[in-house]
Amino acid sequence: MFYSFTGKDANEVWSKATSELMSEQNITTPSRSGNNIELLHALIHIEDPTQRWTTNRVPPISIGFALAELIWILFGSKDAKVINYWNPSLPRFSGISDQYHGAYGYRIRHNFQIDQLERAYLTLKNNTDSRQVVISIWDPKIDSPDNQGQPVNQDIPCNICSLLKVRNNKLEWTQIMRSNDILLGLPYNLIQFTSLQEVIAGWLDVDIGSYTHYSDSLHLYCRDLEKVGISNDLKILNKDSLFLGKEECFYNVNEIYKRMMKIAYNDNISEDELYEISELDSNSSAYRNIMYIITLYVADRKGFKLLSERILKKCTNELFVFLWRNWKGEK
CATH class of the missing domain: 3.30.572.10 (Thymidylate synthase/dCMP hydroxymethylase domain)
Incomplete structure (x- = not known):
């Protein structure tokens, strides 16, 4: 067949x-x-x-996992501790x-x-x-x-x-x-x-x-x-674009992966540290949103409720927000 x-x-x-x-x-x-x-x-x-x-x-x-895995792949990593987080x-x-x-x-x-x-x-x-x-x-x-x-x-x-x-x-x-x-x-x-x-x-x-x-x-x-x-097909479009030049692309990927490593290898990361990590200095709203959702997962896992709400409000990708709330059962 x-x-x-x-x-x-x-x-x-x-x-x-x-x-x-x-x-x-x-x-x-x-x-x-x-x-x-x-x-x-x-x-x-x-x-x-x-x-x-x-x-x-x-x-x-x-x-959260989907975006973390994407960065893990783009960086070329095989570090299990990072992606397992x-x-x-x-x-x-x-x-x-x-x-x-x-x-x-x-x-x-x-x-x-x-x-x-x-x-x-x-x-x-x-x-x-x-x-x-x-x-x-x-x-x-x-x-x-x-x-x-x-x-x-x-x-x-x-x-x-x-x-x-x-x-x-x-x-x-x-x-x-x-x-x-x-x-x-x-x-x-x-x-x-x-x-x-x-x-x-x-x-x-x-x-x-x-x-x-x-x-x-x-x-x-x-x-x-x-x-x-x-489920019913909701027509929420992904409006973020990963369409960047090679140097700018790898600046964002490398910076996000460095922050992911900092999270995965630091069990005692504070709310202030995590908020600072979530703020990616980038001209790309797409990669900034990726960083927000990756750190939102961490804030949620650690029980930082107010920080989670703060980070989620920063994400400008309506589809990402929907997917997060759907995963959390907040529809």
Whole structure:
């Protein structure tokens, strides 16, 4: 079978794919993590990748974790302590370790002794028509199963590679995945790689084209069948833009990640310190809003109620505010 889901935004394609998958509940497939329902060979196509947020996912996505993970990826980190702060349950899925084996950002920027984001940028800047830009994540030397067919690590990357092309002055992006959990993975994968698409389009100063996402196994574990649902599609648009020049982009990414490290490695951070951390000195409202939501998560986790309210009022992205309140159950 082959499945195809096309839509204007992430909400539309996620809803279509989830509805199709849920209709297959009577057909289960075994796996090492339990039985699941599965769509083999699923193609997802998003016309406007800037509308990357699945606001209609039930349960709601964690906006704090999603944005922290995006910065963690862009920085090229594999530091488990940092990203675990924004998702304490992550070790249950990726294993207990100081460094995550399959960290996408590290794979993209360091694993192959080359910064693949930089090489992709330089290639497309100097040869716009190139068909050879492939950003590799899968490393067969360290990711392939052992001779008995068993995983060599708990954190084996689900993403294989990204294919980038510029056509009609637009950056087109194709993402290839070997395995994709429609509840726990897909909404975040769409955020991760459409964001990378917008970031590199900014470096190249070209428009953002469409986003195509191939999942060879799009699935949902049977234990999660009662958890997943589709809420009404609210038309709140993402108006923030990650479209910046390369130097300005990395100034923001590096500064935010430095502050994330300060938070993750300081258990006794005060309200005053956290408020100071939340104020990013940047001309980009998009990155300022990212910093606000990342620190809002921390303030909420520490029980700094007044500070949480203060930071939330500073965020100018209406969609981020909605997603935060939705996650907190404040609708």
